[in-house]
Amino acid sequence: MLTKLHDNKSAQLGLGLAGGIVFGFLLQRGGATDYNVIINQLLLKDFTVMKLMLSAVITGMIGVHLLERWGLAKTSPRPGGWGSTALGGLIFGVGFATLGYCPGTAAGAVGEGRFDAIFGGVIGILIGAAVFAALYPALDKAILNKGAFRKVTLAELLRVPKWCAIVPVALLLTLLLMALEYGGL
Amino acid sequence: MDWITMERWSPYAVGIGIGLLSCLTFVLSNKSLGCSTSFVTSAGMIGRLFSKKRVDSNPYYKKMGVTVDWQWMLVLGIAIGSFLGAILSRGLILEWVPTVWAEAFGSSPVTRWVVALVGGVLMGFGARWAGGCTSGHGISGGLQLALSGWVAVMTFFAGGIATAMLIFNVLGA
Numbered sequence: 001m002l003t004k005l006h007d008n009k010s011a012q013l014g015l016g017l018a019g020g021i022v023f024g025f026l027l028q029r030g031g032a033t034d035y036n037v038i039i040n041q042l043l044l045k046d047f048t049v050m051k052l053m054l055s056a057v058i059t060g061m062i063g064v065h066l067l068e069r070w071g072l073a074k075t076s077p078r079p080g081g082w083g084s085t086a087l088g089g090l091i092f093g094v095g096f097a098t099l100g101y102c103p104g105t106a107a108g109a110v111g112e113g114r115f116d117a118i119f120g121g122v123i124g125i126l127i128g129a130a131v132f133a134a135l136y137p138a139l140d141k142a143i144l145n146k147g148a149f150r151k152v153t154l155a156e157l158l159r160v161p162k163w164c165a166i167v168p169v170a171l172l173l174t175l176l177l178m179a180l181e182y183g184g185l
Numbered sequence: 186m187d188w189i190t191m192e193r194w195s196p197y198a199v200g201i202g203i204g205l206l207s208c209l210t211f212v213l214s215n216k217s218l219g220c221s222t223s224f225v226t227s228a229g230m231i232g233r234l235f236s237k238k239r240v241d242s243n244p245y246y247k248k249m250g251v252t253v254d255w256q257w258m259l260v261l262g263i264a265i266g267s268f269l270g271a272i273l274s275r276g277l278i279l280e281w282v283p284t285v286w287a288e289a290f291g292s293s294p295v296t297r298w299v300v301a302l303v304g305g306v307l308m309g310f311g312a313r314w315a316g317g318c319t320s321g322h323g324i325s326g327g328l329q330l331a332l333s334g335w336v337a338v339m340t341f342f343a344g345g346i347a348t349a350m351l352i353f354n355v356l357g358a
Contacts, residue, residue, distance in 0.1 A: 006215045015214050016255035020262015022206055023218065027263065028270030029191070030199030035283035042342070042349035051196035052203070053323055053338075059204025060328035064211050073211035078316060078326060080333025085322075088315025089337045093344020095308025097352060099301050100283065102319040103312055104220035106305070107260045111267035113277035115294070116301040124305015129221070130228040131306070132313035136245035139314070154330040165330055177197075 001072060024108045033108035035100040035116070042097050047185045054173050065166055077153050083146030099124065192274045207328060216255055217329070219321030221312035223257040225249045245313075289357030315340070 005011060024033075030052045031037040040046035067073035096102055101109050101121050109117030132139075151157045155165035188194070203218070210216050229251035232240040240246050271277050281294035290296060312318040315337050317326060323341065326334015 001215065002213065003215075005213060012214055012255045013253070013258050015210075016216075016258030017262045017265075019206060019210050019214075019218075020259035020264075021266035021269070022262075023203065023259065024263035024266025024268075025270040026194075026199045026202045026206070026266075028267040029194040029274075030196050031193055032199075033267050036285045039283075039285050039349055039353070042345045043353055044346065048196045052200040053319075053327075055197045055200025056203035056207070056324050057200075057327040059201045060207035060324065061204075061330065063204060063208040064328055067208055067212055073208070074215065075211075075329045076217075077329040077331035078322075078333045080316065080331070080336060082336075085315050085333045085336045086340050088311050088313070089322075089340025090311070090344040092308055092311030092315055092318070092337075093341045093346075094348045095304045095306070095311050096319075096341060096345040097304070097348035099304025099308055100286070102220075103224060103308070104218075104260070104263055104318065104320045107220065107263040108267035111264035111269075112271040113268075113279045114283070115279070115281045116283065116297050120298050120301025121305045124302045124307075125221075125224045125309035125312070126228045126231065127302075128306040128309020128311070129224040129313055130232060132310050133225060133228065133243055133245040136243070140244075144314070149332050149336075151332060154332060154335065157332060162330075169330065 001074060023104070024111060027105055027108045028112055032105050033101070033112050033114070035109070035114070038102075038105065039097070039100050047180050051177060051180065054177055058170050058173050061166055061170055065162060079149060079152050081144075081146065081148035083148075084144045085149075086147075087143070095128070190274050203324065204328070207325065214255055217321070217325035218259070219256055219317060219325055220260050220263070221309070221318040221321060222249055223254075223260045224309055225313060226251055226254065226257050285353075289353055 027033050031048050032052060037046060037048050041049040064073055064075060068075055099121050101117055103125055106117045106121035110122055155162045158165060207218055210218060229240050229246040282292050282297045286297055317337060319341060322334045322337035327338060
């Protein structure tokens with residue numbers, strides 16, 4: 001691993017910015033910074049967002065795990081639980097459909113000159129994050145640690161070696177994308 | 186070089202590009218793509234202008250950090266990259282009310298602004314509650330086969346689909 005580069009703080013700030021520019025350009029060209037595209041995905045009328053996300057996951061899943069095998073990368077999957085991930089995820093979903101952007105695509109929509117993303121989206125997300133920070137000690141005590149997942153990854157859950165999960169999942173997701181195309185969606 | 190000015194690229198090409206970008210960030214920065222943490226960082230930086238003590242003693246800001254870091258620069262970069270993508274193709278959008286919203290609820294910027302603000306607050310709150318967003322959980326968690334990532338993406342879309350159906354098929358019908 002390139003640990004020297006990882007520890008170089010100013011180089012990392014530059015790499016973050018460069019990576020973000022590529023990410024933002026891709027999201028804009030994919031239509032993911034467009035409210036209409038996102039809402040039509042949630043209304044199940046346009047599957048662009050799902051196609052984009054699943055092809056990113058398939059490519060990254062194979063790529064990152066190969067890089068890990070070659071000693072060039074280290075995965076660090078986050079732990080989760082029903083009280084934190086699932087409950088928070090539902091709240092996120094309600095906000096996602098109400099706003100029509102997610103945090104990353106809201107930043108992209110700002111760059112594209114969408115005023116509802118600037119004055120509604122970004123400011124709203126900042127307020128939401130600040131409210132969460134203020135309530136964090138109470139939420140952490142009451143609910144965030146409830147129903148923690150005992151395993152971190154799908155491979156651990158199924159008790160199989162990593163690649164015995166990666167290959168079937170990649171194939172299944174590819175089949176799902178082919179079914180979407182075949183179904184004309 | 187027609188592709189550089191093309192308004193839309195295939196979602197598969199874009200997805201594969203994001204997957205390859207993920208590989209690069211793992212190798213070069215030991216980081217995975219994610220966005221919502223930087224909104225905490227920014228909220229903390231803004232909060233410090235009003236009450237430094239309150240921010241610095243808050244356990245959540247302590248845990249997440251309140252400095253400009255890799256991810257903060259990534260999110261800034263997203264806005265710049267999208268700006269470049271727009272000016273090199275169809276130009277900036279410069280609108281308050283998106284088409285699908287206007288067709289159902291009219292073209293008042295105030296209504297759209299209030300609803301977007303409420304949505305943003307809920308989403309920012311939910312993202313931090315869930316510990317990630319569509320990129321951090323959905324793409325980065327998904328590709329690492331993290332159970333948290335897969336559960337997050339399913340609940341994001343379950344909540345999102347139900348709410349979108351309620352807004353457009355019930356309230357806006």
